[in-house]
Amino acid sequence: MxxxxxxxxxxxxxxxxxxxxxxxxxxxxxxxxxxxxxxxxxxxxxxxxxxxxxxxxxxxxxxxxxxxxxxxxxxxxxxxxxxxxxxxxxxxxxxxxxxxxxxxxxxxxxxxxxxxxxxxxxxxxYPENTAGRYMTPNYVAVRPDMSAAEALAHVRREGKGKETLNVIYIVERDGKLVEDLRLGGLVLADPDAKVTDIADPGVVSLIDSTPAEEVLHLFEKYDRVALPVTDGDGRMLGIITVDDVLDVAEEQATKDMQMLGGVEALDAPYDEVSFWDMVRKRGGWLAVLFVGEMLTATAMGFFEHEIARAVVLALFVPLIISSGGNSGSQAASLIIRALALKELTNRDWLRVFRRELLSGLVLGGGLGAIGFARIVLWQRLGFANYGEHYLLVAITVWLSLIGVLCFGTLSGSMLPFILRRLGFDPATSSAPFVATLVDVTGLVIYFQVAAHILRGTLL
Amino acid sequence: MxxxxxxxxxxxxxxxxxxxxxxxxxxxxxxxxxxxxxxxxxxxxxxxxxxxxxxxxxxxxxxxxxxxxxxxxxxxxxxxxxxxxxxxxxxxxxxxxxxxxxxxxxxxxxxxxxxxxxxxxxxxxYPENTAGRYMTPNYVAVRPDMSAAEALAHVRREGKGKETLNVIYIVERDGKLVEDLRLGGLVLADPDAKVTDIADPGVVSLIDSTPAEEVLHLFEKYDRVALPVTDGDGRMLGIITVDDVLDVAEEQATKDMQMLGGVEALDAPYDEVSFWDMVRKRGGWLAVLFVGEMLTATAMGFFEHEIARAVVLALFVPLIISSGGNSGSQAASLIIRALALKELTNRDWLRVFRRELLSGLVLGGGLGAIGFARIVLWQRLGFANYGEHYLLVAITVWLSLIGVLCFGTLSGSMLPFILRRLGFDPATSSAPFVATLVDVTGLVIYFQVAAHILRGTLL
CATH class of the missing domain: 1.25.60.10 (MgtE N-terminal domain-like)
Known part of the structure; x- marks a missing residue:
């Protein structure tokens, strides 16, 4: 290299x-x-x-x-x-x-x-992660009554050391932003043309308090190399250039991905975070999840008699709860990203709910069928002995998977909406968080289904 | 709105x-x-x-x-x-x-x-996701022997309808790229200066076969609004502009996040993917994971006698395996992202291995202590009855958690390296994939530890 x-x-x-x-x-x-x-x-x-x-x-x-x-x-x-x-x-x-x-x-x-x-x-x-933090006051401004030739002469005089000359800003004497103007357009224009006639009509500008993710969205939408930042009254404060926005895009995606993985955002490259900082940022969430997951021990304790009478039930516990967790991780990752990219907004939740419920039914039905086939085959081929009521056990697994996957897809998809509604970052609903939620509920679903199906036979 | x-x-x-x-x-x-x-x-x-x-x-x-x-x-x-x-x-x-x-x-x-x-x-x-696919041949080129004034006149003649005028390219008669030159620099320059003297020395250029993620990396590193693309001999083919790169950054992050969540990349917004396409992209991975997770039923079956003799062991199965999965998700999300951002390269694996092993020991020790305390407290306070050997059970849980968390952090961190080495996308090692791997191994670790600690008492 x-x-x-x-x-x-x-x-x-x-x-x-x-x-x-x-x-x-x-x-x-x-x-x-x-x-x-x-x-x-x-x-x-x-x-x-x-x-x-x-x-x-x-x-x-x-x-x-x-x-x-x-x-x-x-x-x-x-x-x-x-x-x-x-x-x-x-x-x-x-x-x-x-x-x-x-x-x-x-x-x-x-x-x-x-x-x-x-x-x-x-x-x-300016608060962190707002447009004001990323801007620079180092731009070239021209007056609306200038001609192209005058503006170009002005750029020649004032341009040295500016953050960018790619875009020039037409600003009134009182500081109000009128339009922006590409330097390329200025160079190509008739020298006598007025700068306001050269600019594309309709300037896209940001207010200083705009959150970073909205800044990113506007840059993507309008394909600009720089955008002007104004105060609430439209007075020009500075500009944001696309190189800073590219960094914002990367940071935001990194944060979301780390949160999805269940880690507090590191805010620095993996190698540059000290060992104990890293342990703290991971251990905090792990401990919270662990305490939540303790409810599984409580739930299992609740069904201890059923397990003692039908040990065969315990065998499928990891299979069932982890499948719910997996379907929840999938849904969470899709919805969190769609919310971050503004492909979905808060009001889409009901549509997503319906779609995810249907997905859960279809996916649960499919996985359940595989599970059913696995139990019946292993029994018939003699790989395992699930007892004389193995068919009932297989049906229990099938039905439980449908219930658990529906709960998984719904938890994974709805939690991001709920967290956002409560003012948290949707990405807080990490894969491990959803998995923990689904583990506990999944156990209850499984043992309830078992109680109904196996009553009078195994239980 | x-x-x-x-x-x-x-x-x-x-x-x-x-x-x-x-x-x-x-x-x-x-x-x-x-x-x-x-x-x-x-x-x-x-x-x-x-x-x-x-x-x-x-x-x-x-x-x-x-x-x-x-x-x-x-x-x-x-x-x-x-x-x-x-x-x-x-x-x-x-x-x-x-x-x-x-x-x-x-x-x-x-x-x-x-x-x-x-x-x-x-x-x-050009193959998908290479620089060639994103470029446009619509740029302005000037000759190395031109003066600033001549180059500016050339831009005025040729500039209309070009993708960008922000950067002008100095190209030899045989098509070889010499330098790039900002239009701003050209405007500010002494009209008699030679264009090659105005340009910053050292052009950054891409070869047409450069993969998209490398293109993104170069744009970030050098803070450019456009980069030239050449063939292997340095002959200019076109340019890539930063607006396309911003889209690449978003697409790549979306794909990685969806893969981390265990979904095949959707390649389109959530709302625009048909229901059955979505079910297929999720169901495929879910089914693979489900089949892998079936090994947990096999593993549990292997320890069926132990469970029958000590039902109390079954109670902590979800707690232990899910903690391993969570630590694996964390490690995977950190490493996948660090590899994507080139913060880590293949040769860093050993350093990461050591660090993650140590993290696993510390995190497992910590969670294990919480688990130990929970079991002892619940027993003493009468919330649960884990039998006369509850202390041994608590020690089993503690030691198992250390083992399972180490296995979790190591699987989550090493799988991305291994997959990359094998030519796959590191993001394939999704959170659910790692969790499944850790579930199966976690069970074996748990029951092995139990066999050692509880031999002669419960087992």
Whole structure:
């Protein structure tokens, strides 16, 4: 791999203390590559490499993982650090500051030039996961009465160092956003045309309090590379660029997937979470589920006499309850994702209910038939001995599976709706959560069905 | 909601057959909004609305869901249809053609102008989920010897109708890609500067066979709005834009999440998959898991005598095996996602193995302690009667949980690596799959531990 060759080469240069060659090798790297490469080194080596970086220092820093950033911070002079952080783009700076421990972040903020500090504090004052947190005030604005030629001249004067020039914003003197305008459109336009005539009619904009998932949805829907953010009165505050949104999409999907698996969101790569943090984030849910699952022992205890009289019943307990759990996991994963992508909304619940109930009946009927066949075949072929009433046991298993699968599909599909209605993240209804719910209920269903079918024979 | 007001308004206009007002109302909508709105109507109404669309027809069509597209295709004259499809951008056209049934797609292709047909066939000839499938040949290229002013004049001449003008490509006469260049950079540059001096050194490009997930990774890493695609010799073939990549990110996350939940990827929104397709995609995996889970009945049968002698053992079966399944779901969801995001690679397996083994020991020890306390407390408080050897039973549960959780975390974390090694998608190791594996093994662990601890007392 190219990456590993590069790391090897740098290690050799580092060992021979060839600072000049190291500096040159690092200067040739894209900031994203440089930060990735530095990530392969031990903390003290990483700091040496970081110091040898040239003008890209601030950009490379923004790409580093939080621990590596702290490592750099610890070993860099405060004044130099402040200079570097003030060179970062405002949205990158917000990202860095919000991931650092509060004390470190505050110390850094205090050393920034006044205007940078003001900007950063403004962005950090937005609640997490809202549009305000992801925006940058670094955009180019033109006035509605400008011609294309004037606007282009304005871009030439003001454009340097802006987050993006791909989209230009037409803003009134009072700060109200009028339209957005692609730079490409401006370049192609007749120089005398008015900018408001070049822009596509109907601007898509976000309010600063828009939640991150809605931001993502709008970017996807309208296929934009940047969207403007305004306050409630339509006054332009900043822009969000698509690269940040791509990160949001990945983070959101990661969080949902981890929650679906029954883990509290890690909020960092697997390798960068400390062992005890990881154990805590997994152990918390595991313990809650374990306590819930203890109800199975209570339920089983309730049917202890039935088990003692017909041990054959116990044999199928894992088969039946796990099938319910599986159908619940399936339903939960489908519904959670559909809700996240806005394919389904709260008011669709009844339609989903009907569909999942029907799915449960069909799937339960099918699995039950396989279970029935398995019991009858094993008995007839002599692989197992389920007693003289094996046919009744097989029917019990079949009917129980129908009931348990219906309960599974309904729990898995309805819990996300219910959690959302209660103000929780639908993804909280993890596969293990649904499975636990279905395990307990599944046992009750199974033993109730058994009590009806087997009364007077086995029970 | 604005959307529903809009739909209501259009329904009223449609009922009063006010074609003129309908046409005007539709013309004002962004293509994404128009297609979303049309999606709320019955098929025959949707076709009427679609016919009333003005110049945006092709764009709106590209946004429609596949069924709605087929609905429109069925009710549109072939010549008109071909005209519309040829107006679409090449990448949108690929997307539409690949989602249509093959016969419909071929009929459409046959009616396209020769050059469009050639382009489309070329793009469709790339394997699914490779860079070639997502690219468009609609970009602006300039020669390396041009000055900024010449390049800008070239953009003005050639730029109309291109997929994006945000990035311009410097291409040699023989088609070799030299650099890419942001339009913003070109606008800001000294008019006499050579284009090769304006471009950032070091172009990031993709080969046409690059898999979609790698494309996504590169866009994330380098924060680009477009990346060039070349053949193996570095000759420019087309570009991929970030809006398509955002869709890829969502699709990939959806697929992984559905697979994690134990469902074959639906490849369409929940609501748009027919009931029987959905049952098939869920039933297949459920049946496989059910057959695997039958081994639990075999395992339980193997320990039938132990259960008959000590019914108390059966009570804790669901608790123990489900805890193993939960820890496996957690591990699987973490590792699958970390592999998808390239936070982990194949060679990290040993490190993950050690970490997960340790997690299993710690988590199992903790849950086991809770289980031990529960049994002892319930016995002492008189909530349950687990017999005179309840302490031994409690120890059995504790030790079994340590074993089962270790097996759970290891199965959940190692299966994704193994599957990937074997050429499968790591996400195939779904939560239900891991749970089933752990259920069967968990039973064996539990009864083995019981046999050792309880020999001579209960057993």
């Amino acid at each position: 190219v990456e590993h060759e590069r790391v090897g080469e740098l290690k050799t240069l580092l060992a021979s203390r060839d600072w000049h060659a190291l500096r040159r090798a690092l200067a040739d790297l894209h900031p994203a590559d440089a930060s990735e490469t530095i990530g392969f080194f031990e903390p003290d080596e990483a700091v040496v490499l970081f110091r040898l970086l040239g003008r890209h220092k601030a950009e490379v820093f923004a790409y580093l993982a939080p621990e590596q950033q702290q490592n750099v911070i610890r070993s860099t002079e405060p004044a130099q650090l402040a200079r570097m952080v003030s060179q970062m783009s405002p949205d990158d700076r917000t990202r860095v500051l919000e991931e650092l421990p509060a004390t470190v972040a505050h110390a850094l903020l205090g050393r920034l030039p006044a205007s940078d500090m003001k900007h950063s504090l403004a962005l950090l004052s | 604005v959307e529903h007001e809009r739909v209501g308004e259009l329904k009223t206009l449609l009922a009063s057959r006010d074609w003129h007002a309908l046409r005007r109302a539709l013309a004002d909508l962004h293509p994404a909004d128009a297609s979303e709105t049309i999606g709320f109507f019955e098929p025959d109404e949707a076709v009427v609305l679609f016919r009333l669309l003005g110049r945006h027809k092709a764009e709106v069509f590209a946004y429609l869901a596949p069924e709605q597209q087929q609905n429109v295709i069925r009710s549109t004259e072939p010549a008109q249809l071909a005209r519309m499809v040829s107006q679409m951008s090449p990448d949108d056209r690929t997307r539409v053609l690949e989602e249509l049934p093959a016969t419909v797609a071929h009929a459409l292709l046959g009616r396209l102008p020769a050059s469009d047909m050639k382009h489309s066939l070329a793009l469709l000839s």
